Amino acid sequence: MFKWKWLSLAVLGTLAAHSVLASGGASANEGHGAGITLLWIAVILIAAKIASLVERVGQPAVLGELVMGVILGNLVLLGVNLFEPIKQNEIIAFLSELGVVILLFQIGLESNIQQMRKVGLSAFLVAVVGVVAPFVLGTYLVGPWLMPGLSSAAYLFLGASLTATSVGITARVFKDLGKLKTPEAQIVLGAAVFDDVLGLIILAVVTAIATVGAVSVGAISWIIAKAFLFLIGAILVGTISAPWLGRAFSRIQTGVGMKFTLALAFCLVFAYVSGLIGLAPIVGAFAAGLVLDPVHFRYFKAPKMVEEIMETAEGQSEEVKKKLHTMVEHHAERHIEELIEPVAYLLVPIFFILTGMNVALETLFNPKIIGIALAITLVAVIGKVITGLVAGPVKKAIVGVGMIPRGEVGLIFASIGKGLGVLSDDLFSVIVVMVILTTLLAPPVLARQLKK
Amino acid sequence: MFKWKWLSLAVLGTLAAHSVLASGGASANEGHGAGITLLWIAVILIAAKIASLVERVGQPAVLGELVMGVILGNLVLLGVNLFEPIKQNEIIAFLSELGVVILLFQIGLESNIQQMRKVGLSAFLVAVVGVVAPFVLGTYLVGPWLMPGLSSAAYLFLGASLTATSVGITARVFKDLGKLKTPEAQIVLGAAVFDDVLGLIILAVVTAIATVGAVSVGAISWIIAKAFLFLIGAILVGTISAPWLGRAFSRIQTGVGMKFTLALAFCLVFAYVSGLIGLAPIVGAFAAGLVLDPVHFRYFKAPKMVEEIMETAEGQSEEVKKKLHTMVEHHAERHIEELIEPVAYLLVPIFFILTGMNVALETLFNPKIIGIALAITLVAVIGKVITGLVAGPVKKAIVGVGMIPRGEVGLIFASIGKGLGVLSDDLFSVIVVMVILTTLLAPPVLARQLKK
Numbered sequence: 027m028f029k030w031k032w033l034s035l036a037v038l039g040t041l042a043a044h045s046v047l048a049s050g051g052a053s054a055n056e057g058h059g060a061g062i063t064l065l066w067i068a069v070i071l072i073a074a075k076i077a078s079l080v081e082r083v084g085q086p087a088v089l090g091e092l093v094m095g096v097i098l099g100n101l102v103l104l105g106v107n108l109f110e111p112i113k114q115n116e117i118i119a120f121l122s123e124l125g126v127v128i129l130l131f132q133i134g135l136e137s138n139i140q141q142m143r144k145v146g147l148s149a150f151l152v153a154v155v156g157v158v159a160p161f162v163l164g165t166y167l168v169g170p171w172l173m174p175g176l177s178s179a180a181y182l183f184l185g186a187s188l189t190a191t192s193v194g195i196t197a198r199v200f201k202d203l204g205k206l207k208t209p210e211a212q213i214v215l216g217a218a219v220f221d222d223v224l225g226l227i228i229l230a231v232v233t234a235i236a237t238v239g240a241v242s243v244g245a246i247s248w249i250i251a252k253a254f255l256f257l258i259g260a261i262l263v264g265t266i267s268a269p270w271l272g273r274a275f276s277r278i279q280t281g282v283g284m285k286f287t288l289a290l291a292f293c294l295v296f297a298y299v300s301g302l303i304g305l306a307p308i309v310g311a312f313a314a315g316l317v318l319d320p321v322h323f324r325y326f327k328a329p330k331m332v333e334e335i336m337e338t339a340e341g342q343s344e345e346v347k348k349k350l351h352t353m354v355e356h357h358a359e360r361h362i363e364e365l366i367e368p369v370a371y372l373l374v375p376i377f378f379i380l381t382g383m384n385v386a387l388e389t390l391f392n393p394k395i396i397g398i399a400l401a402i403t404l405v406a407v408i409g410k411v412i413t414g415l416v417a418g419p420v421k422k423a424i425v426g427v428g429m430i431p432r433g434e435v436g437l438i439f440a441s442i443g444k445g446l447g448v449l450s451d452d453l454f455s456v457i458v459v460m461v462i463l464t465t466l467l468a469p470p471v472l473a474r475q476l477k478k
Numbered sequence: 479m480f481k482w483k484w485l486s487l488a489v490l491g492t493l494a495a496h497s498v499l500a501s502g503g504a505s506a507n508e509g510h511g512a513g514i515t516l517l518w519i520a521v522i523l524i525a526a527k528i529a530s531l532v533e534r535v536g537q538p539a540v541l542g543e544l545v546m547g548v549i550l551g552n553l554v555l556l557g558v559n560l561f562e563p564i565k566q567n568e569i570i571a572f573l574s575e576l577g578v579v580i581l582l583f584q585i586g587l588e589s590n591i592q593q594m595r596k597v598g599l600s601a602f603l604v605a606v607v608g609v610v611a612p613f614v615l616g617t618y619l620v621g622p623w624l625m626p627g628l629s630s631a632a633y634l635f636l637g638a639s640l641t642a643t644s645v646g647i648t649a650r651v652f653k654d655l656g657k658l659k660t661p662e663a664q665i666v667l668g669a670a671v672f673d674d675v676l677g678l679i680i681l682a683v684v685t686a687i688a689t690v691g692a693v694s695v696g697a698i699s700w701i702i703a704k705a706f707l708f709l710i711g712a713i714l715v716g717t718i719s720a721p722w723l724g725r726a727f728s729r730i731q732t733g734v735g736m737k738f739t740l741a742l743a744f745c746l747v748f749a750y751v752s753g754l755i756g757l758a759p760i761v762g763a764f765a766a767g768l769v770l771d772p773v774h775f776r777y778f779k780a781p782k783m784v785e786e787i788m789e790t791a792e793g794q795s796e797e798v799k800k801k802l803h804t805m806v807e808h809h810a811e812r813h814i815e816e817l818i819e820p821v822a823y824l825l826v827p828i829f830f831i832l833t834g835m836n837v838a839l840e841t842l843f844n845p846k847i848i849g850i851a852l853a854i855t856l857v858a859v860i861g862k863v864i865t866g867l868v869a870g871p872v873k874k875a876i877v878g879v880g881m882i883p884r885g886e887v888g889l890i891f892a893s894i895g896k897g898l899g900v901l902s903d904d905l906f907s908v909i910v911v912m913v914i915l916t917t918l919l920a921p922p923v924l925a926r927q928l929k930k
Contacts, residue, residue: 061753063572064579068746075739120515120569127516286823287527294520301513346794368820371738 063117067376070112073098074375081202088198088378089469095382096462103387113383122380123307125373130308131293132370133197133215134315135363136206145209149216151416156217156429157224160188160409168405172398173453179236180453183443186232187457188406190225191218192433192465199469200428203476209420214428217413219257219312221429227253229439236448252303257313260296264317271318286365289318293366318362381433385462389455398452399459406432406460407467424475431468432461515569519828522564525550526827540644540885541917543827544910547834555839565835574832575759577825578890582760583745584822585674586767587815601668603868608669608881609676612640612861620857624850625905631688632905635895638684639909640858642677643670644885644917648924652880655928661872666880669865677887678761679705681894686756688900704755712748712765719769738817741770745818760890770814833889833910836896841907851911858884858912859919876927883920884913 077090098109112118165185169176196218200211227250293314300310389395410429414422440457443449449457529546530539550561564570617637621628648670652663682701745766752762841847862881866874892909895901901909 061750061759064576064746064753064759065750068743068750071739071746072743075736078735117569117572124516283530283823284527286820287523290824291520291524294516294523298513298517298520301516307513307516342798346798365820368738368817369824371735372742372821 062111063115066112066115066118067121067372069109070118070376070379071372074379077379078375087202088195089466091375091378092195092382092465095379096385096387097382098379099383099385100387109383112380118376118380121373122377125370125375125377126308127293127297127311128366128370129197129374129377130311131297131315132363132366133201134312134317135319135366136201136315145212145216148416148418148420149213150220151418152213152217152413152425152429153220153224155416156191156410156413157189157221157228159412160406161185161228163405163409164188164402168401172401176450176453177448179232179446179448180443180450182232182235183439183448184402184453184457186225186228187436187439187443188402188409188432188460189221189228190432190436190439191221191410191429192431192436195431195433195465195469196428196472199472200476203473205476210417210424210428213417213420213425217425217429219309225439229442236443236446253309256300256303256309260310260313260317264319267317285362289362289365290369292318381437384437385458386455389459395452395455395459399456399463402456403460403463403467406430406464421475424472427468427472427475430471431465433465436461514563515567518564518567518570519573521561522570522828522831523824526831529831536921538917538921540830541914543830544834544889544914544917547831548837548839548910549834550831551835551837552839561835564832570828570832573825574829577822577827577829578886579745579749579759579763580818580822581826581829581886582763583749583767584815584818586764586769587771587818588767598668600665600868600870600872602672603870604665604669604865604877604881605672605676607868608643608862608865609641609673609680611864612858613637613680615857615861616640616854620853624853628902628905629900631684631900632895632902634684634687635891635900636854636905636909638677638680639888639891639895640854640861640884640912641673641680642884642887642891643673643862643881644883644887648880648883648920652924652928655925657928662869662876662880665869665872665877669877669881673881674764674887675709677891678758678764681891682757682761685758685894685898688895688898701756705757705761708752708755708757708761709765709768712769715769737814741814741817742821744770758890758894830886830889833893836893837907837910838903839907841904842911844904847904847908851908851915854908855912855915858882858916873927876924879920879924879927882923883917885917888913 073094074091077094078087080090081087099113101108102110162185164187165181169181169184191214196214197206197211200206200208200214205211206215293311296310296314296317297307298310300313301307389399407430411423411426413429414424414426417425436457440449440454440461444451444454525546526543529542532542532545533539551565553560554562614637616639617633621633621636625632643666648666649658649663652658652660652666657663679702682705683698686697686701745763748762748766748769749759750762752765753759842851859882863875863878865881866876866878869877888909892901892906892913896903896906
């Protein structure tokens with residue numbers, strides 16, 4: 027592992043050089059806007075990989091990355107403001123968003139429509155309970171009780187920000203532990219998608235109430251219709267087109283590059299369209315993954331090896347020949363996912379590190395805020411854990427715990443509420459802390475449950 | 479190929495939807511800054527892949543991508559301004575820069591230090607003449623003569639952009655005709671690498687002159703010294719550390735992700751450091767590639783297949799067993815390049831399409847500019863063809879013609895010059911036209927020479 031030391035030294039040396047040369051270095055990079063951002067990407071990737079070593083003690087890599095992000099983002103409390111520019115870097119912010127899109131695309135690719143149909147009803151029930159319960163608890167009970175005297179819009183935003191499960195974090199845990207195909211995982215993933223859709227509807231409605239005052243039933247129906255049409259349309263397109271998409275992908279002779287480009291462009295266009303009709307881009311990316319999921323294509327991963335196997339087969343006994351031929355046939359089937367993975371290596375860690383970095387630990391320095399945050403977190407946990415009760419004949423605890431983590435969507439709600447002037451700084455901090463705690467809490471508990 | 483139609487329709491439909499919904503779509507994307515950029519990436523990737531079909535008629539893909547970029551970027555002349563926002567998109571600009579960094583990393587990985595040593599002297603002489611001749615001709619003769627009154631920095635950039643032979647295009651022609659092992663091919667390939675290095679040094683000097691203004695002999699010597707020290711240092715580090723880097727890479731058990739991250743972080747840190755000391759980030763990326771070039775690592779590309787081969791080997795004759803084992807051993811050696819390739823699929827086309835898009839065709843509506851472009855192209859051809867004279871006892875015409883094509887490096891120079899405000903739109907277009915013409919010209923002429 028001395029390579030680690032070496033690389034870390036190189037990075038630290040570079041960082042030191044950068045901080046020393048700060049003013050001079052800036053001019054040297056003029057005309058090369060890429061300059062410092064290249065370094066930040068390297069720093070994030072290395073930090074994420076160091077953090078992912080928590081896998082060796084049985085924790086999901088995403089937890090390590092998130093905590094690493096919290097550390098990097100709060101070193102400023104110790105007077106180290108080296109990494110602060112990352113938070114303001116717009117390119118890093120985009121790469122992080124692209125990372126979630128790629129992640130949801132991967133998750134979509136891994137999610138099987140057939141299997142989702144099987145868990146469909148359970149997932150839907152889990153999602154509805156998991157949205158309604160924390161929304162009602164937050165908006166009408168705990169909010170007014172703990173923080174009396176705020177506007178009803180503030181309580182609405184608090185409730186709304188409690189609704190959306192962060193499918194990325196949950197999925198990573200299932201994926202890291204190889205449990206993505208279990209019915210529990212399928213229910214949670216399915217529910218998290220429904221739940222994103224429901225959460226986005228709630229956001230639209232709550233925003234309308236906070237800004238306009240009231241919203242027509244027609245407008246609400248239209249938002250709901252769009253979301254459902256999009257997902258159902260994507261699934262229909264996928265089911266119908268998968269066979270000939272597979273044939274087309276096998277027929278393309280120009281190599282892996284073409285297949286890669288088509289798959290990725292498919293994902294990006296879906297993500298864009300979904301953003302265009304008012305849904306989050308990640309909904310489209312997930313749908314694109316669902317559509318391409320059954321698409322396999324013939325592609326020999328190691329063509330020279332295959333050639334040599336065929337040569338070796340010549341002149342052997344029939345039995346050996348047949349064995350070798352079957353082997354080659356078997357391994358010629360490849361999945362689009364393999365093409366996308368290296369891009370995910372580059373982009374996905376940026377999202378998790380950056381999410382961690384945006385956590386402002388100093389919000390925890392006020393005891394009263396800590397108390398309220400803990401109570402709200404408890405509500406957030408209870409509101410999701412009870413969803414296990416409607417999950418059907420599966421391990422209810424796994425479904426319940428799997429639904430706990432909040433993430434990007436909750437944070438988006440909070441920032442929109444703050445932007446509208448509806449949420450106070452305190453309430454904003456409370457929501458952020460809730461997101462951190464549920465996110466930090468769920469992976470280890472889920473991992474323990476899964477290993478049982 | 480009906481898949482193409484289908485996808486194109488999807489994209490065009492989306493674009494139409496976007497232009498219609500333009501105002502509404504903007505508000506729908508609030509809070510998701512990624513929105514439209516996702517679409518642009520998809521559009522660029524698909525356009526690049528369509529363009530790369532020129533390979534089927536024997537032209538290099540880069541040429542197709544460049545021409546496609548010119549078309550997309552100039553549709554506005556036909557009243558179609560759909561793609562104009564791409565040119566102003568800062569994230570696309572960054573991804574394009576990152577693309578060049580990755581490309582030069584790949585070129586570095588492909589460049590073999592050992593082989594460069596063998597054809598050393600001839601290749602070095604060819605490279606020096608091939609850099610000095612067009613540089614001097616462009617900077618001090620044809621530039622000032624054809625376009626009097628420009629800044630000396632503009633002439634310097636023009637001359638610099640004429641220096642670097644595009645090794646990829648030349649190599650493809652030799653390879654396609656089975657002449658890669660001839661001394662002529664080896665000299666051209668070797669020279670193209672030296673010539674990259676020399677070109678990068680010229681770039682550093684020229685950039686310094688353009689930004690700081692007049693530069694003293696001492697300062698230029700210092701830049702040259704830095705560039706040499708950086709590259710020689712990198713090569714030394716590489717030669718010394720390659721064996722244990724290889725072992726370290728083989729020892730890492732945490733999978734491909736870790737190897738990928740280390741290699742990429744290596745490239746990014748080198749690129750950043752090189753930018754920091756006043757060289758272009760691509761110099762660092764190239765050096766990182768040179769350093770990692772000899773690093774191979776044991777990694778079974780298709781582990782399940784290997785497993786089954788081992789199983790098949792059991793109980794077979796000793797001969798078959800040995801054959802199968804050798805096969806597996808042989809294919810266990812992998813190169814870092816394979817890990818980086820998918821990222822290049824995503825990023826590199828963005829650079830070429832964007833470069834093409836930045837060509838303002840209307841500058842060529844001026845017969846005078848066309849004349850200048852043709853004259854500069856002639857200078858570019860002459861400056862390389864005469865290198866045959868110093869190639870030693872080989873077919874001089876083949877070496878000379880083989881050195882003609884300009885490509886990515888020339889384009890990079892032109893973009894940097896434009897970014898610094900040194901190159902006018904006219905001069906930028908002239909350089910891009912020169913690159914396109916030399917690239918179009920060389921392959922057929924070289925093929926005729928080789929078939930003689």
